[in-house]
Amino acid sequence: xxxxxxxxxxxxxxxxxxxxxxxxxxxxxxxxxxxxxxxxxxxxxxxxxxxxxxxxxxxxxxxxxxxxxxxxxxxxxxxxxxxxxxxxxxxxxxxxxxxxxxxxxxxxxxxxxxxxxxxxxxxxxxxxxxxxxxxxxxxxxxxxxxxxxxxxxxxxxxxxxxxxxxxxxxxxxxxxxxxxxxxxxxxxxxxxxxxxxxxxxxxxxxxxxxxxxxxxxxxxxxxxxxxxxxxxxxxxxxxxxxxxxxxxxxxxxxxxxxxxxxxxxxxxxxxxxxxxxxxxxxxxxxxxxxxxxxxxxxxxxxxxxxxxxxxxxxxxxxxxxxxxxxxxxxxxxxxxxxxxxxxxxxxxxxxxxxxxxxxxxxxxxxxxxxxxxxxxxxxxxxxxxxxxxxxxxxxxxxxxxxxxxxxxxxxxxxxxxxxxxxxxxxxxxxxxxxxxxxxxxx
Ligand SMILES: [Zn+2]
Numbered sequence: 418x419x420x421x422x423x424x425x426x427x428x429x430x431x432x433x434x435x436x437x438x439x440x441x442x443x444x445x446x447x448x449x450x451x452x453x454x455x456x457x458x459x460x461x462x463x464x465x466x467x468x469x470x471x472x473x474x475x476x477x478x479x480x481x482x483x484x485x486x487x488x489x490x491x492x493x494x495x496x497x498x499x500x501x502x503x504x505x506x507x508x509x510x511x512x513x514x515x516x517x518x519x520x521x522x523x524x525x526x527x528x529x530x531x532x533x534x535x536x537x538x539x540x541x542x543x544x545x546x547x548x549x550x551x552x553x554x555x556x557x558x559x560x561x562x563x564x565x566x567x568x569x570x571x572x573x574x575x576x577x578x579x580x581x582x583x584x585x586x587x588x589x590x591x592x593x594x595x596x597x598x599x600x601x602x603x604x605x606x607x608x609x610x611x612x613x614x615x616x617x618x619x620x621x622x623x624x625x626x627x628x629x630x631x632x633x634x635x636x637x638x639x640x641x642x643x644x645x646x647x648x649x650x651x652x653x654x655x656x657x658x659x660x661x662x663x664x665x666x667x668x669x670x671x672x673x674x675x676x677x678x679x680x681x682x683x684x685x686x687x688x689x690x691x692x693x694x695x696x697x698x699x700x701x702x703x704x705x706x707x708x709x710x711x712x713x714x715x716x717x718x719x720x721x722x723x724x725x726x727x728x729x730x731x732x733x734x735x736x737x738x739x740x741x742x743x744x745x746x747x748x749x750x751x752x753x754x755x756x757x758x759x760x761x762x763x764x765x766x767x768x769x770x771x772x773x774x775x776x777x778x779x780x781x782x783x784x785x786x787x788x789x790x791x792x793x794x795x796x797x798x799x800x801x802x803x804x805x806x807x808x809x810x811x812x813x814x815x816x817x818x819x820x821x822x823x824x825x826x827x828x829x830x831x832x833x834x835x836x837x838x839x840x841x842x843x844x845x846x847x848x849x850x851x852x853x854x855x856x857x858x859x
């Protein structure tokens with residue numbers, strides 16, 4: 418089987434590809450299972466080193482994992498690409514790769530959350546925040562409100578728009594597929610205003626209120642690590658390491674005390690994140706901060722990705738921190754310098770400019786959104802869909818269209834609990850729809 422990193426592999430294909438690659442490179446690459454997922458899939462880790470200069474555990478090692486978040490499949494492809502890059506460049510006698518595999522080991526777990534990814538890549542996709550395990554209820558009880566899903570069977574989860582005189586959105590004057598917020602002075606006269614909702618069905622719909630559970634309510638495996646864990650962190654699970662994927666990952670890293678670097682691969686944003694998620698830089702040891710910044714000075718020219726502290730730069734509400742994340746665990750508990758790479762920045766591709774870090778909270782500007790739409794028409798056709806009428810089983814006639822965020826690269830708010838891009842009405846109306854924040858219920 419050949420793979421050119423031009424598509425996303427389903428689990429069985431990925432496992433087959435990895436095992437075939439290992440069979441071709443027995444002196445460099447081994448693939449083993451370090452546990453089972455909630456649904457019983459093997460959790461795979463690739464070990465890469467030149468065994469002729471010593472077994473893997475005798476060398477300092479860098480740990481990489483990917484796809485703890487179900488929809489962030491670009492990070493998973495990057496992990497597979499690195500595995501492939503290391504073994505093929507070694508074969509081509511690339512001096513850097515030969516030296517690095519002579520003297521170091523890589524452990525790469527390309528799919529921490531195989532169950533969630535499998536749903537995201539299904540013909541009729543289902544997007545989980547992370548784990549597929551029902552939570553906090555085990556009995557299948559679902560949060561009241563909107564549950565994003567592909568309701569018309571086209572394999573996409575788009576936006577539903579509903580004309581409403583109190584709607585907070587209107588069409589971009591130059592591009593109907595792009596929706597822009599109605600400003601504080603209101604819409605221009607004659608403009609149609611809309612409500613926007615993610616394509617999906619409503620649970621416990623009373624015919625009036627559309628709850629929007631924080632995106633999406635459920636377990637987040639990257640809040641289940643035992644550092645900074647808390648019941649007040651949304652989606653953190655029953656207790657630290659309550660989830661089999663995280664318990665297995667923690668045990669796997671702990672069992673490899675030669676690991677001295679940790680890197681989690683995510684999507685999207687186009688930046689490198691470093692600890693802490695729950696402490697200001699003033700509370701970190703200054704020596705560690707110095708080293709993190711030195712690393713950053715080297716990595717930015719290589720990657721173009723700026724480096725940010727999660728707490729300082731990406732946490733708007735400092736009382737709602739993103740504890741329990743893998744990078745914090747590696748740093749806090751193991752003393753390992755750790756990073757989270759947020760691959761892919763569609764806005765940067767379209768405009769050549771990095772967005773301020775609050776883009777996770779406020780979304781793109783109308784100018785950026787339009788630029789991404791035009792860029793994707795050329796480079797990723799089918800990313801922005803025209804609006805078409807659809808008979809929604811609960812809401813009546815709606816229109817489906819707008820950006821396919823899974824396709825163009827998610828401005829997905831996986832690390833935070835902030836409102837999702839164009840999910841939150843900026844003006845509330847009791848006329849037809851009312852948003853009630855159900856977050857407080859947990
Ligand atoms: Zn993520």
